[in-house]
Amino acid sequence: MNVHIADLARIAAAPSRIIAGLMSGTSLDGLDIALCEFTGSGLQTEVKVLHFITMPYSQEFKEELKAISFKTEVELQKVTLLNAVIGSYSAKLILDALKEWGYPSVAVDLVASHGQTIFHAPISLHHMESFPNATLQIGDGDHIAVHTGIITLSDFRQKHVAAGGEGAPLAVYGDYLLLSSPVENRILLNIGGISNFTYLPGGRNPALVFSTDVGPGNTLMDQFVQLNYPGKYYDQDAAIAKSGTPNTELVEALLAHPFFDRPFPRTTGPELFNLNYLQNAKEAIGQLSISKEDTLASLCEFTAISIVTAIKQAIGEQPFKVYLSGGGMHNPLLVQKISEGLGFALNDTADLGIDPDAKEAVLFALLANECVAGGQTDFGHRRGIPSVTMGKISLPA
Ligand SMILES: Nc1ncnc2c1ncn2[C@@H]1O[C@H](COP(=O)(O)OP(=O)(O)OP(=O)(O)O)[C@@H](O)[C@H]1O
Numbered sequence: 001m002n003v004h005i006a007d008l009a010r011i012a013a014a015p016s017r018i019i020a021g022l023m024s025g026t027s028l029d030g031l032d033i034a035l036c037e038f039t040g041s042g043l044q045t046e047v048k049v050l051h052f053i054t055m056p057y058s059q060e061f062k063e064e065l066k067a068i069s070f071k072t073e074v075e076l077q078k079v080t081l082l083n084a085v086i087g088s089y090s091a092k093l094i095l096d097a098l099k100e101w102g103y104p105s106v107a108v109d110l111v112a113s114h115g116q117t118i119f120h121a122p123i124s125l126h127h128m129e130s131f132p133n134a135t136l137q138i139g140d141g142d143h144i145a146v147h148t149g150i151i152t153l154s155d156f157r158q159k160h161v162a163a164g165g166e167g168a169p170l171a172v173y174g175d176y177l178l179l180s181s182p183v184e185n186r187i188l189l190n191i192g193g194i195s196n197f198t199y200l201p202g203g204r205n206p207a208l209v210f211s212t213d214v215g216p217g218n219t220l221m222d223q224f225v226q227l228n229y230p231g232k233y234y235d236q237d238a239a240i241a242k243s244g245t246p247n248t249e250l251v252e253a254l255l256a257h258p259f260f261d262r263p264f265p266r267t268t269g270p271e272l273f274n275l276n277y278l279q280n281a282k283e284a285i286g287q288l289s290i291s292k293e294d295t296l297a298s299l300c301e302f303t304a305i306s307i308v309t310a311i312k313q314a315i316g317e318q319p320f321k322v323y324l325s326g327g328g329m330h331n332p333l334l335v336q337k338i339s340e341g342l343g344f345a346l347n348d349t350a351d352l353g354i355d356p357d358a359k360e361a362v363l364f365a366l367l368a369n370e371c372v373a374g375g376q377t378d379f380g381h382r383r384g385i386p387s388v389t390m391g392k393i394s395l396p397a
């Protein structure tokens, strides 16, 4: 038997596993690494996050990623090169993080790598009837396995698409196993570049849970700041948005897109929510000279309204709690507006034992744990939530 397959069988059968989960989202700002210890699988899964770090990308690397991301036309040679580079760079960042924590790489059983989404193309975006839903994450797992010596699982979204989904959101697979409650109705709201939530009705009925993207989280605000305030990456503590006033007509124009009428679950990305989207909304209302402050205040208002509307639509009249995660939970104006819209204060996933900044990296570690040591959760025959395990396995040699 191949020694690595024997190793994998041992890891799968062991009572616990150490898995490094890796996530880099649409902000292109760095690689989140969560070193996790798992025991059990399925609804018996228990996870302890041993260490978490965001390894920031250099400005140069961010620019390389930006040049090939979310555009219909890019340099194919660059995509090919970066597929290898992101893999080997991720391996270096994992080894650097392990060194910083004083944790030996031989003690890590598996790496679970999301890769970098460079284009997300559900049918609702491309509208080409002869083509399916599709999504592309690069940063090949073989490079990670070879350079770290650790068995690596990667490219989690393709199985979801192959089985009829849009390749996202995958959050439901982890949120259901780790964070659902027998009694409390929960919304787990992640505000990254794109915002998404998981609906977890109390009682843990897998046939009722789902995750959906809502629309933009930080991405429109971040893109606007990066273009208009050289040297700034985002509107820290919402200082700029707080100094402006939302333009009601602009907010309404931003909300007037058929994406917001699509049924749950729906998915999207910066391919749709970008500065052209903002420009089109300004043109639609014939107001091209709205101040920068008012534009940012409007983007914040729009983001909050789209989130509140989608949550209310999902939850109906039941009592529920909201648990936040993702970088947007550090934007005080956005959180205040969501909280006002819902009429109560919001919790975050730390209240459920998961560091909200680490949550998505933990999710991919959990998907690897299920792939190797667990199995499929049966969500029933539902659009957008195929009952599959995900991840491709790369051996180190
Ligand atoms: N103090 C703060 N004030 C305002 N916004 C903040 C603050 N801290 C973080 N943010 C927002 O969070 C963003 C980073 O969030 P995060 O890293 O979750 O995004 P992401 O990696 O793209 O997520 P995803 O993978 O879900 O797309 C920043 O770009 C900014 O918009």
Ligand SMILES: CC(=O)N[C@H]1[C@@H]2OC[C@@H](O2)[C@@H](O)[C@@H]1O[C@H](C)C(=O)O
Pocket (backbone or CB within 6 Å): 025, 026, 117, 120, 135, 167, 168, 169, 170, 171, 172, 192, 193, 194, 195, 196, 211, 213, 267, 268, 269, 360
């Ligand atoms: C295609 C893709 O990379 N989608 C991401 C993105 O970032 C947030 C949102 O859009 C979500 O759908 C997804 O990530 C999370 C981790 C998910 O799949 O649940």
